[in-house]
Amino acid sequence: MSLPALDKYIQAFLQTLLMVGTSAVIALSVGLALAIVLTITASGSLYPHPRFNRGLSIVVNVFRAVPFIILLVALLPVTRFIVGTTLGTWAAVVPLSISLIPFYARIAQVSLREVDPGLIEAARAMGCRRHHIVRHVLIPEALPGLVGGMTVSLIAMINASAMAGAVGAGGLGDLAIRYGYERYETRVMFEVIVILIALVTLIQFAGEGLARRFDHRG
Amino acid sequence: MFASDRGDEPSSTPHIVFERLHKRYDGPQGPIHAVHDVSFAIARGEVFGIIGRSGAGKSTLLRTINALEVPDAGTVTVDDVPVAGLDEAALVRLRRRIGMIFQHFNLLSSKTVNANVALPLRVAGLARPAIDRRVGELLDLVGLSDKASAYPSQLSGGQKQRVGIARALVHQPEILLCDEATSALDPETTQSILALLRDINRRLGLTVVLITHDMAVIREICDRVLVLDQGRRSEMGEVWRIFGDPAAEATRALLRPLLHDLPADLARDLVDDLGGRPGEAILQLRYGGDSSADGVALADLAALHPQARLLHGGLDRIRGHSQGRLLVAIPASALDPVQDRTARVADHIEVLGYVVTGAR
Numbered sequence: 001m002s003l004p005a006l007d008k009y010i011q012a013f014l015q016t017l018l019m020v021g022t023s024a025v026i027a028l029s030v031g032l033a034l035a036i037v038l039t040i041t042a043s044g045s046l047y048p049h050p051r052f053n054r055g056l057s058i059v060v061n062v063f064r065a066v067p068f069i070i071l072l073v074a075l076l077p078v079t080r081f082i083v084g085t086t087l088g089t090w091a092a093v094v095p096l097s098i099s100l101i102p103f104y105a106r107i108a109q110v111s112l113r114e115v116d117p118g119l120i121e122a123a124r125a126m127g128c129r130r131h132h133i134v135r136h137v138l139i140p141e142a143l144p145g146l147v148g149g150m151t152v153s154l155i156a157m158i159n160a161s162a163m164a165g166a167v168g169a170g171g172l173g174d175l176a177i178r179y180g181y182e183r184y185e186t187r188v189m190f191e192v193i194v195i196l197i198a199l200v201t202l203i204q205f206a207g208e209g210l211a212r213r214f215d216h217r218g
Numbered sequence: 219m220f221a222s223d224r225g226d227e228p229s230s231t232p233h234i235v236f237e238r239l240h241k242r243y244d245g246p247q248g249p250i251h252a253v254h255d256v257s258f259a260i261a262r263g264e265v266f267g268i269i270g271r272s273g274a275g276k277s278t279l280l281r282t283i284n285a286l287e288v289p290d291a292g293t294v295t296v297d298d299v300p301v302a303g304l305d306e307a308a309l310v311r312l313r314r315r316i317g318m319i320f321q322h323f324n325l326l327s328s329k330t331v332n333a334n335v336a337l338p339l340r341v342a343g344l345a346r347p348a349i350d351r352r353v354g355e356l357l358d359l360v361g362l363s364d365k366a367s368a369y370p371s372q373l374s375g376g377q378k379q380r381v382g383i384a385r386a387l388v389h390q391p392e393i394l395l396c397d398e399a400t401s402a403l404d405p406e407t408t409q410s411i412l413a414l415l416r417d418i419n420r421r422l423g424l425t426v427v428l429i430t431h432d433m434a435v436i437r438e439i440c441d442r443v444l445v446l447d448q449g450r451r452s453e454m455g456e457v458w459r460i461f462g463d464p465a466a467e468a469t470r471a472l473l474r475p476l477l478h479d480l481p482a483d484l485a486r487d488l489v490d491d492l493g494g495r496p497g498e499a500i501l502q503l504r505y506g507g508d509s510s511a512d513g514v515a516l517a518d519l520a521a522l523h524p525q526a527r528l529l530h531g532g533l534d535r536i537r538g539h540s541q542g543r544l545l546v547a548i549p550a551s552a553l554d555p556v557q558d559r560t561a562r563v564a565d566h567i568e569v570l571g572y573v574v575t576g577a578r
């Protein structure tokens with residue numbers, strides 16, 4: 001029984017980056033779009049469609065309620081349809097994205113809802129059309145919160161990616177489980193945890209820095 | 219120019235006309251009639267004030283002008299065009315002709331001063347150089363050229379409101395709506411913002427409609443004023459007439475801080491009847507601004523009685539009309555002959571009561 005070589009760590013790290021990176025791009029953009037739709041279709045908002053809004057809200061809640069590991073299995077047919085296989089790094093992207101979309105959507109929705117209604121009113125009064133308000137008021141004013149939410153979601157995604165080992169996706173979490181848990185190589189587990197801590201800390205710092213840069217509220 | 223007594227007809231062509239306007243909200247205890255059957259007209263180029271207690275419906279009424287609020291019944295017309303029934307494109311065009319400033323400024327925190335003022339032009343699709351030129355002009359006008367790249371959070375309240383004014387004027391509107399635009403500012407800053415508004419009104423010929431709780435603001439810059447009370451039109455007219463001789467209880471309540479009411483110590487010593495003891499009568503002389511257009515002659519006051527004393531009071535000159543009230547003490551024994559002569563002295567004279575000699 002040997003310890004994994006350095007390139008095993010590198011490979012696992014890259015798999016995690018690939019999984020989380022791809023899922024992040026998908027989940028954050030779809031989640032943001034969903035949050036915007038949820039915000040502007042609420043009654044009394046820019047494009048009020050209360051019934052549609054309630055329906056969409058229920059769908060989001062359903063996906064949020066299902067634990068990731070169950071989603072992973074339940075989505076196998078969908079994964080096969082989209083990726084062509086149910087195994088490997090790319091196969092993990094589907095359940096990871098889908099589980100994080102509603103997660104980020106809710107966080108982003110809170111930031112969007114907190115935009116001062118007075119600003120929207122001022123924009124209406126100055127002759128902004130509704131899509132102008134979304135683009136020039138709603139999103140820029142919520143941006144610090146939206147970026148903060150992205151940080152939280154990215155870290156949650158790294159956590160969830162550890163479970164993606166179940167579909168043979170590899171990654172750091174998988175490495176830790178296979179060596180640390182199944183083969184009692186606690187050192188490997190420990191080292192992986194250190195790498196994960198470093199990664200999470202880096203994302204947290206970068207995210208906070210970015211949010212600060214966008215925040216001019218004083 | 220019109221025959222109407224209290225100047226409740228606009229003195230030139232109407233710019234904004236309200237006809238039988240109603241606005242109802244559903245409150246927890248049944249419907250709230252925020253605006254109830256209100257009709258009036260605002261003339262082109264005037265500074266028009268709206269006052270009333272909190273919840274009287276002032277903001278609701280103002281916001282129907284640019285259709286931020288849609289009335290349940292009645293019509294608002296701007297330049298003879300009914301605001302209701304405009305489609306989104308027409309409404310956007312209308313709003314570009316109506317600037318609005320707010321109590322809490324409502325500037326975008328994510329954009330610089332420059333970008334805040336430029337936004338109305340950007341969304342209107344103007345070209346970059348034209349936008350820059352216009353924004354530059356406006357920042358000059360409000361005296362903030364050096365703050366163009368600052369963010370709103372780096373400005374004082376007065377500076378923020380100047381940005382708000384620049385933003386409101388960027389489309390060269392014909393109407394400026396101000397909802398408590400100076401309520402969050404200190405007295406000195408308020409004065410400078412008022413001076414700016416008056417300057418804009420004169421130089422650009424803008425029609426200004428403003429809401430305020432500060433009666434001094436109305437006295438300072440408004441031509442006419444509308445008093446709302448629980449959603450209804452209580453009274454309306456030229457400011458000097460309304461302030462000089464308020465007809466409605468709601469108006470008197472609002473004006474109380476400006477009135478020279480009986481001071482507390484005098485009120486305490488005041489009796490209805492001297493009961494034969496020696497004493498003084500306290501007279502209240504009121505000037506509505508009509509007869510006293512050129513001020514109050516001191517000789518008239520002196521003629522009341524050789525021992526007459528001026529106790530308290532003041533006169534304000536509003537648009538060339540002196541109005542206010544004075545409290546005067548004269549020996550009670552001289553009261554009857556004096557009352558015949560008072561007609562010329564003031565528009566209205568009233569014996570508030572008597573003070574027994576030596577009571578104080």
Ligand SMILES: Nc1ncnc2c1ncn2[C@@H]1O[C@H](COP(=O)(O)OP(=O)(O)OP(=O)(O)O)[C@@H](O)[C@H]1O
Nearest residue numbers: 243244250252270271272273274275276277278279
């Ligand atoms: N969106 C709303 N929903 C329900 N009720 C409302 C709404 N807006 C205003 N009202 C009610 O309508 C009435 C008039 O409100 P409005 O804001 O016009 O008063 P106001 O004269 O501007 O008061 P203030 O001086 O406090 O600003 C109030 O009783 C208020 O509670």
Ligand SMILES: [Mg+2]
Nearest residue numbers: 276277278397
């Ligand atoms: Mg109000």
